[in-house]
Amino acid sequence: MSKQNLNFKNLLQKLRDTKPLIHNITNYVxxxxxxxxLLALGASPVMAHSQEEVEDMVSIAQALVINIGTLSPSxxxxxxxxxxKANKLKIPVILDPVGSGATKYxxxxxxxxxxxxxxxxxxxxxxxxLSIQKEKIKTKGVDSIHSSTDAxxxxxxxxxxxxxxxxxxxxxxxxxNGKDTYKIFNGHPLLSYITGTGCAATVSxxxxxxCESNPLIxxxxxxxxxxxxxxxxxxxxxxxxxxxxxxxDALFEISPEYFEKNAKYEKI
Amino acid sequence: MSKQNLNFKNLLQKLRDTKPLIHNITNYVxxxxxxxxLLALGASPVMAHSQEEVEDMVSIAQALVINIGTLSPSxxxxxxxxxxKANKLKIPVILDPVGSGATKYxxxxxxxxxxxxxxxxxxxxxxxxLSIQKEKIKTKGVDSIHSSTDAxxxxxxxxxxxxxxxxxxxxxxxxxNGKDTYKIFNGHPLLSYITGTGCAATVSxxxxxxCESNPLIxxxxxxxxxxxxxxxxxxxxxxxxxxxxxxxDALFEISPEYFEKNAKYEKI
Amino acid sequence: MSKQNLNFKNLLQKLRDTKPLIHNITNYVxxxxxxxxLLALGASPVMAHSQEEVEDMVSIAQALVINIGTLSPSxxxxxxxxxxKANKLKIPVILDPVGSGATKYxxxxxxxxxxxxxxxxxxxxxxxxLSIQKEKIKTKGVDSIHSSTDAxxxxxxxxxxxxxxxxxxxxxxxxxNGKDTYKIFNGHPLLSYITGTGCAATVSxxxxxxCESNPLIxxxxxxxxxxxxxxxxxxxxxxxxxxxxxxxDALFEISPEYFEKNAKYEKI
Numbered sequence: 071m072s073k074q075n076l077n078f079k080n081l082l083q084k085l086r087d088t089k090p091l092i093h094n095i096t097n098y099v100x101x102x103x104x105x106x107x108l109l110a111l112g113a114s115p116v117m118a119h120s121q122e123e124v125e126d127m128v129s130i131a132q133a134l135v136i137n138i139g140t141l142s143p144s145x146x147x148x149x150x151x152x153x154x155k156a157n158k159l160k161i162p163v164i165l166d167p168v169g170s171g172a173t174k175y176x177x178x179x180x181x182x183x184x185x186x187x188x189x190x191x192x193x194x195x196x197x198x199x200l201s202i203q204k205e206k207i208k209t210k211g212v213d214s215i216h217s218s219t220d221a222x223x224x225x226x227x228x229x230x231x232x233x234x235x236x237x238x239x240x241x242x243x244x245x246x247n248g249k250d251t252y253k254i255f256n257g258h259p260l261l262s263y264i265t266g267t268g269c270a271a272t273v274s275x276x277x278x279x280x281c282e283s284n285p286l287i288x289x290x291x292x293x294x295x296x297x298x299x300x301x302x303x304x305x306x307x308x309x310x311x312x313x314x315x316x317x318x319d320a321l322f323e324i325s326p327e328y329f330e331k332n333a334k335y336e337k338i
Numbered sequence: 339m340s341k342q343n344l345n346f347k348n349l350l351q352k353l354r355d356t357k358p359l360i361h362n363i364t365n366y367v368x369x370x371x372x373x374x375x376l377l378a379l380g381a382s383p384v385m386a387h388s389q390e391e392v393e394d395m396v397s398i399a400q401a402l403v404i405n406i407g408t409l410s411p412s413x414x415x416x417x418x419x420x421x422x423k424a425n426k427l428k429i430p431v432i433l434d435p436v437g438s439g440a441t442k443y444x445x446x447x448x449x450x451x452x453x454x455x456x457x458x459x460x461x462x463x464x465x466x467x468l469s470i471q472k473e474k475i476k477t478k479g480v481d482s483i484h485s486s487t488d489a490x491x492x493x494x495x496x497x498x499x500x501x502x503x504x505x506x507x508x509x510x511x512x513x514x515n516g517k518d519t520y521k522i523f524n525g526h527p528l529l530s531y532i533t534g535t536g537c538a539a540t541v542s543x544x545x546x547x548x549c550e551s552n553p554l555i556x557x558x559x560x561x562x563x564x565x566x567x568x569x570x571x572x573x574x575x576x577x578x579x580x581x582x583x584x585x586x587d588a589l590f591e592i593s594p595e596y597f598e599k600n601a602k603y604e605k606i
Numbered sequence: 607m608s609k610q611n612l613n614f615k616n617l618l619q620k621l622r623d624t625k626p627l628i629h630n631i632t633n634y635v636x637x638x639x640x641x642x643x644l645l646a647l648g649a650s651p652v653m654a655h656s657q658e659e660v661e662d663m664v665s666i667a668q669a670l671v672i673n674i675g676t677l678s679p680s681x682x683x684x685x686x687x688x689x690x691k692a693n694k695l696k697i698p699v700i701l702d703p704v705g706s707g708a709t710k711y712x713x714x715x716x717x718x719x720x721x722x723x724x725x726x727x728x729x730x731x732x733x734x735x736l737s738i739q740k741e742k743i744k745t746k747g748v749d750s751i752h753s754s755t756d757a758x759x760x761x762x763x764x765x766x767x768x769x770x771x772x773x774x775x776x777x778x779x780x781x782x783n784g785k786d787t788y789k790i791f792n793g794h795p796l797l798s799y800i801t802g803t804g805c806a807a808t809v810s811x812x813x814x815x816x817c818e819s820n821p822l823i824x825x826x827x828x829x830x831x832x833x834x835x836x837x838x839x840x841x842x843x844x845x846x847x848x849x850x851x852x853x854x855d856a857l858f859e860i861s862p863e864y865f866e867k868n869a870k871y872e873k874i
Binding site: 365366367368370371407408409410411437440441442443444530531532533534577578579580582583 | 634637638641642645646651652653654655656658659662663666680850851852853854855856858859
């Protein structure tokens with residue numbers, strides 16, 4: 071596997087030196103967890119969802135996360151306001167379409183947000199990403215029913231159509247901007263036994279997006295880093311309670327050198 | 339203590355093999371915790387509360403949890419929609435009337451939900467269950483002020499009246515469908531030092547409800563399993579921080595054989 | 607450093623003996639964490655935010671926490687109702703103006719709440735406290751950009767003006783009622799790598815407020831105790847995942863004697 075010399079050492083060092091502020095409009099289930107993930111990896115999280123303040127908040131942030139995991143109409147409106155403001159200020163925005171495909175409301179909200187906001191990155195599992203255009207696909211709640219490798223062609227087409235980076239996470243992650251495509255091999259199966267690890271992968275990408283102008287590289291870095299933390303944690307914990315604890319520790323402990331050395335990706 | 343040969347080994351194996359999707363309309367405080375509880379014990383959680391999608395979401399679930407821990411009018415409406423749809427589709431619904439009796443709003447909401455939705459199981463502490471009919475009883479927040487053994491006659495009467503399974507949890511748990519009654523002896527006092535362990539016991543029941551057509555058996559299984567995990571965790575942790583971590587580990591680690599061997603219940 | 611013989615041993619014993627009920631109207635991010643903090647230190651938490659019930663709920667509580675971390679208009683209304691009721695019943699109220707100064711909405715809400723509710727204590731970082739009157743100051747999200755020592759004069763003036771206890775937390779905490787002022791030296795830098803430790807310091811104060819009629823003493827006690835737990839936890843954990851777990855354990859394990867012996871404060 072070739073590494074194309076992506077300088078992840080410097081990128082992680084820059085993240086920790088600058089402690090970027092990441093504005094999250096996200097779901098109730100994972101708010102605490104993803105805030106702690108951001109703190110552990112070296113960023114500074116803020117959660118704010120009120121229409122009264124999201125435009126002000128995003129204006130002082132270096133990246134915006136929009137996650138539809140527990141959405142309702144007033145939150146969707148706040149997502150639109152924050153996303154519009156971020157686009158105007160050229161602050162990168164990442165979408166996590168949690169459970170898109172599982173209900174009509176989620177699928178339609180995802181499509182509406184994609185029409186109205188320019189996303190730098192959209193990250194989901196295969197079902198979620200496939201739901202963006204194919205109405206008929208049903209997901210089993212927030213879990214994927216399609217293998218990520220099946221979706222490669224679709225991802226490339228979608229990335230070109232939407233002019234965004236598409237990240238499909240699964241056993242192997244696929245990241246593409248429509249022109250260049252990477253596979254990512256970091257990760258661990260036990261991550262799927264903790265709620266919100268997909269959402270956490272998304273905020274990891276957001277933290278790198280705040281420090282790296284190429285969203286494709288930022289996405290590869292964010293997914294490699296989070297997946298590597300998942301591997302690192304498994305060295306010390308084999309059950310999901312302690313594993314979640316050690317995952318946070320790993321995000322904090324992994325050095326820039328270790329990250330660069332152990333990131334497992336391949337340009338295809 | 340006699341065990342009446344309830345086949346908990348097969349039931350837990352079935353749960354883990356089928357990974358049922360459990361739809362939760364629950365309180366903000368415990369969402370992350372109960373999602374992780376469901377994942378650890380082998381089920382698949384989804385949290386969704388918007389009136390726009392709860393009927394769609396419950397339609398793909400194998401059980402629905404309604405928990406009033408941090409309720410507000412729009413959430414109550416969503417509970418009514420989801421509960422109605424679940425009843426129509428014969429998907430089992432469990433109610434956790436958190437804090438019922440502590441405020442008029444909670445007590446009245448509980449009573450309204452019970453009128454409008456057919457619950458397979460209602461689980462609460464003694465104060466919460468007693469509040470369903472006796473307006474005068476005050477609870478100390480979400481904690482019980484009545485011993486569960488006092489409430490046995492009341493539980494049997496209520497189960498018959500509402501044609502549901504009533505579970506009163508406390509030092510010893512009581513479970514009854516009005517005809518058959520079980521006492522459950524699994525559990526540990528340190529569980530009361532972690533927020534949401536009552537709510538977690540409820541989702542444990544929900545997971546078994548998704549795999550066992552007799553709600554009385556599913557409730558006995560869910561409470562035995564969760565209480566046993568509480569005992570198991572205490573082997574490794576004596577303070578609530580680490581105990582919560584080990585509780586999640588225990589839910590993941592307990593084997594079907596160990597469960598059947600160590601479930602402590604008695605038909606009375 | 608002189609200790610002025612504050613009897614923290616008896617105060618912590620009283621807290622654990624009486625298990626006061628603390629009503630929290632707080633942000634989504636920290637609800638689970640601060641509920642577990644309150645349980646671990648010996649209090650009993652309840653979270654309730656609906657306008658339909660907050661007045662009933664606060665009426666059975668021994669202290670009220672108002673935290674604006676993820677505010678929206680309907681929550682602000684609930685804060686006003688609960689605060690008004692608490693004032694009428696002489697139940698102490700503490701304000702945590704999370705992120706005040708970061709957005710106009712937060713700053714204006716903080717000012718409005720201070721006008722309408724009599725707070726026993728207001729706790730924030732320097733930026734948050736400075737935002738109460740100086741419109742121009744910008745905060746970096748929820749983190750402080752001002753050193754707490756700079757703010758000493760301002761805190762004393764504000765405490766006199768609002769007739770409340772002002773607590774500015776940072777490397778060294780400042781607590782003043784406008785007449786008497788304390789510095790608090792307990793705490794640990796790793797606390798800033800866990801989301802909600804400021805909010806947790808606030809609930810620690812609230813628990814002591816429920817047991818001690820002098821809000822200045824209660825605030826010193828609450829901050830010393832929480833900071834001491836932060837020190838205690840670092841003995842066993844050097845990374846934020848496990849550190850958070852050990853922090854909860856510490857709140858549970860620290861004895862009244864140990865607390866009194868290791869509280870580090872100074873009257874200035």
